[in-house]
Amino acid sequence: MTATAAVRTATLTVPDADLYYELRGNGPLLVLLGAPMDSGAFAGLADALADEYTVLTTDPRGHGRSVLRDPEQDSTPRARADDVARLIRHVDLGPAIVFGSSGGAVTTLALVAAAPELVTVAIPHEPPVVELLDDRDELYAQSEEQIALYLAGDRVGAWRKFMSAANIQMPEEVFMAMFGAEPPAEQKASEDYWFRHELRGTTHYVPDFDALRRADTRVIVGIGEESTDQECDRTSRALAAGLGIDATLFPGDHTGFVPDPVGFAARLREQIRNLSGGPEGV
Template structure:
């Protein structure tokens, strides 16, 4: 798709305990793109494509990058993040919206569908890491606690290795070193600390209200990357789709397929938005 990107409109919205940074592109029906702990920047190429015929909202979740919080030691729960998304949608006065959440952001949009169903007509949960839905949840939660303890012991690289192993994601050594090695500035270290100590646990331990999601008005779509087969988020997404009585929707790429190949991803996303 040939679409020339234009600079987004940038804003900040006050929320309880946080100031939410957000970006708005395009015109048309509102679509929200959100991650956790991922900030708005990796969504920008997809947002630029989608803005050809949609209003696209992206945001840094509370405590991430450009959305500072009053209390950095407060947990980032799916409920808090959902309330933030509700405030942003209401602030734009362009809802009800379609919302695509990735990873922890997928948990955020499921919580949004439960708490504020009037604000979303379609929720696309792309690979939510809902460990609570798995039969081996206790062992997986124990591994999460171990990786948090490893991080708090000062072994940040070891914690990242354990995180990837738990997720079922294999990276070549040079890619791992590029992503996690080298010197980290204070901001990056703070982001890592927040993820391991205040976001990972409440996100992966969140249990969706299956009855509410099945009976609610928003259409729920569970997305899985075609390259994610066998990974943790494939297993959790498959379990969630089964609990909801729906078939998962396959998207191009892996866990972050929207960033790897936004052109291919937007084609699948448009089909979902059109109800295909």
């Protein structure tokens, strides 16, 4: 088990929000991004990497402790990328290695397209870039059904349809343990913002392949070893194909870094070293 690293917390004020972030460790800057996952989801992975890197985690806009001036404002990958660019410049330890998972992987793609000079290595892990799939219209329609169910008050039905569309299988008792009971207030607020203001913008994002190819940033497209045939397995493979590279397998499934942060960190270190020769060469 990895020891818990000392955490420095702070808030960065940007024109339309206050962004909460955390720093651990020392060394080259490594940023861990989620959406809607907040910094708490990455705590174990951040601790496992803090012996070698300065690890930055953050609550994405509209979630957790990152508060929007206008709570009805939509979250887009480009807006989240601008937040991350501001954070990297603010902590003044960049350029950075950036690992993003799920919606955070889409943020990572938008960041490299907009500010490639801030990112040496980008690892988008299972980005739901649905636009790259042949059945995107069907998947978009299913997203609209999920949103409609949630807005109608059927939280369980919305998440059930979400998991079905993503082809994520789980035992009924596990699903109900996660979604059957009324969630704590902060989780409920995060879910509400996700369905109302973030799901569409994230899944409709179109990667800028020209910008990604022009960038000096080295890109690793990550897929969970246990995610075979899931929606994000397909989107990740389509992204890798569009970039002319092979996808890289990481431990676990869509969020493999949560149950096995140490094993996931080992694979992440290995992949970074393969590209850069180690932290000093990043």
